[in-house]
Amino acid sequence: MxxxxxxxxxxxxxxxxxxxxxxxxxxxxxxxxxxxxxxxxxxxxxxxxxxxxxxxxxxxxxxxxxxxxxxxxxxxxxxxxxxxxxxxxxxxxxxxxxxxxxxxxxxxxxxxxxxxxxxxxxxxxxxxxxxxxxxxxxxxxxxxxxxxxxxxxxxxxxxxxxxxxxKGAKVEKLEKVLRWHVDEQRRQKALAACQETAGKMAEFELAMASIIGMDEIKGQLRRWAKGMFMDERRRALGLTIAPRRAPHMAFLGSPGTGKTMVARLLGKLLHMVGFLPTDKVTEVQRTDLVGEFVGHTGPKTRRKLEDAAGGVLFVDEAYRLVPNQKSDDKDYGLEALEEIMAVMDAGKIVVIFAGYEEPMKRVIASNEGFCRRVTKFFHFKDFSTDELAQILRLKVAEGSGALCGFKLHPACTMEAVAALIKSETTEAQRKEMNGGLVEPMLVNARECLDQRLGFDCVDPDELLTITMEDLRAGLRLISRQ
The missing domain is CATH 1.25.40.20 (Ankyrin repeat-containing domain)
Structure with missing residues (x-):
């Protein structure tokens, strides 16, 4: 051809x-x-x-x-x-x-x-x-x-x-080759998962190091993180295990005790181990959920739930959803709570209810399904003066926010700052503000530094150094405010 x-x-x-x-x-x-x-x-x-x-x-x-x-x-x-x-x-x-x-x-x-x-x-x-x-x-x-x-x-x-x-000898040889590679790939995946998990645990521990105090809560979080990381390794080995239930929680304690910070850390952890598709933490209060008229609360709450889908919904001051006293009129806060309860079993969202310990008992008692769905209760204690001093020094060391570029004078030791806070504030004031005391104290201290220095000051170190005098003046401003 x-x-x-x-x-x-x-x-x-x-x-x-x-x-x-x-x-x-x-x-x-x-x-x-x-x-x-x-x-x-x-x-x-x-x-x-x-x-x-x-x-x-x-x-x-x-x-x-x-x-x-x-x-x-x-x-x-x-x-x-x-x-x-x-x-x-x-x-x-x-x-x-x-x-x-x-x-x-x-x-x-x-x-x-x-x-x-x-x-x-x-x-x-x-x-x-x-x-x-x-x-x-x-x-x-x-x-x-x-x-x-x-x-x-x-x-x-x-x-x-x-x-x-x-069947036959050649087929058995083929099967043997495949089985060897199946086991080897499983081993390699497990090794990679182990290394990845170790890295994630180290990242988690680094985040935990930024939390002052809360030893009992941190211990629980570590146990929880370890369990979820172990589940990751089991899945990497091809093992079939029962899925964990959505870990809905209640954070009980005063404002400023770190509830919101821990919620954000939990959002990152749950995303890190693949439990949630995002690390988003949506923070809401009663006003974000409850409408003013009949028929407004359900749609308003559902919109917030949709926004929070795939992440954590943090309901701050959750006790405000439940009326303090019984009334003949239906409170719309209870409707919002019922809407939240309705989605908690679906596994698409993790809900954290937060608030003072005593008022939160109203929320727990208001819905018979609350304790069935909310399985973890964390008690946030008030910060001691030593812990407040640690938080202050950590904030300055991080150099974030209004304190970026500034430093503490060597005389501002942890013991000295703790003693200052104890002498310049009342116990009631500390219980009311807790960690929320530190940021305004530092902002005020910076303003006091500005007023103390003259325009003729040219020493860079002096321009950036907050002293015990500045911290004391900053605390007194808070007391007057």
């Missing part, structure tokens, strides 16, 4: 690019592509296959190399799919074309590509090995770490395909 003509259908017609590939005519294919580069990724009519599909199916490495290294304006489509959703690597796998499979992987072919039936190249390589007793393509894919745990639309892994196939 003259070159470039196809006589298989009777009358001679020009050879197509697919015809050149099927005949293994490298020179003819190259000439055809030079004449018309747009044919590089042309799909045939019935099987919807590109020339690279055919080269892979026929294990023609020379033609595959020509297509993969084509330097024209067109570039070969590595992930083109035929009528079955198969890529060229799928074609190489199911035809035992080991050399082309290696070539395709070296050029970046997706080793975990999925056909319409969910099969990966490894699935098809196993299928071919069972028919042909030749596991070379399977081994080639495994050497490139093809996923042995991949599941097709029938729920079968490559190893399970072998179990459903014929």
């Amino acid at each position: 003259p070159p470039g003509l196809d006589h298989r259908a009777g009358a001679a017609r020009p050879m197509t690019v697919h015809g050149y590939v099927q005949q293994g005519d490298l020179a003819g294919l190259q000439k055809k592509l030079v004449e018309n580069p747009s044919l590089l990724n042309l799909k045939n009519e019935i099987m919807v296959q590109t020339p690279l599909h055919l080269a892979a199916g026929h294990n023609n490495t020379a033609i595959a190399m020509l297509l993969l290294s084509w330097n024209g304006s067109e570039k070969v489509e590595m992930e083109a799919k035929n009528m079955y959703g198969e890529t060229p690597l799928h074609m190489a796998a199911k035809n035992g074309s080991t050399q082309v499979a290696e070539l395709l992987i070296q050029h970046g072919a997706m080793i975990e590509a999925r056909a319409n039936n969910g099969m990966t190249p490894l699935h098809l390589a196993v299928w071919h090995a069972l028919q042909d007793d030749n596991p070379s393509t399977v081994i080639a894919l495994l050497n490139h770490n093809a996923d042995c745990a991949a599941i097709d639309e029938d729920g079968l892994t490559p190893l399970q395909l072998v179990a459903k196939g014929p």
Whole structure:
């Protein structure tokens, strides 16, 4: 037959690019592509296959190399799919074309590509090995770490395909190879998960270090974090475990005791371990949830719940949702609480109710499902003067907010600052403000520093140093306010 003509259908017609590939005519294919580069990724009519599909199916490495290294304006489509959703690597796998499979992987072919039936190249390589007793393509894919745990639309892994196939010594050898790689991949995933978990735990501990006091709460948070990180490792090993219930909580304590800060930390933790899709913490109070008229509260609360979906809803001063005394009129706060309770079992949100310990008992008693849904109760104690001094020094050391660039005088030791706070504030004042005392104290101290210095001061160190005198003046301003 003259070159470039196809006589298989009777009358001679020009050879197509697919015809050149099927005949293994490298020179003819190259000439055809030079004449018309747009044919590089042309799909045939019935099987919807590109020339690279055919080269892979026929294990023609020379033609595959020509297509993969084509330097024209067109570039070969590595992930083109035929009528079955198969890529060229799928074609190489199911035809035992080991050399082309290696070539395709070296050029970046997706080793975990999925056909319409969910099969990966490894699935098809196993299928071919069972028919042909030749596991070379399977081994080639495994050497490139093809996923042995991949599941097709029938729920079968490559190893399970072998179990459903014929029996014999060669099949047993194939099964042994796959089992070894399954165990090795599981071990590698567990090792990677262990390292990742250790990194996450270190990150969590770093965040915990910024929390002053709260030893009992931090101990509970550590136990909780450890459990969730251990669940991550179990899942990495392919173990099936029961999911954890949404950890709805109640934070009981005075304002300024760190409830909001801990809620934000929990949001990051729950996102870090994959329990929540985001680390978003949506902070709301009664006014954000309760409407003024009949029919307003439900939609208003649902909008807030939608905003908080995937993260944490932090309901501050939650006791304000429940009236202090019984009344003949329905309080809309109870309606808001019922709306929140209705979504707590769905697992799409974690709710934290916060407020003074004694008034919060009204919330707990107001709804019979509260204690069933809220399983963790954290008690936030008032800060001691020593802890307030630690918070102050930490804020200055962090150099954030109004204190950015400033420092404390060496005389401002933790003991001296604690004694100052004790002498310049009342116990009732400390209980009312707690950690909320520190920020205004420092802001006032900076203002006092400004008033104390003269315009003739040129010492950079003196311009940026807050003294005990400034802290004392800052505290007295709070008392007067």
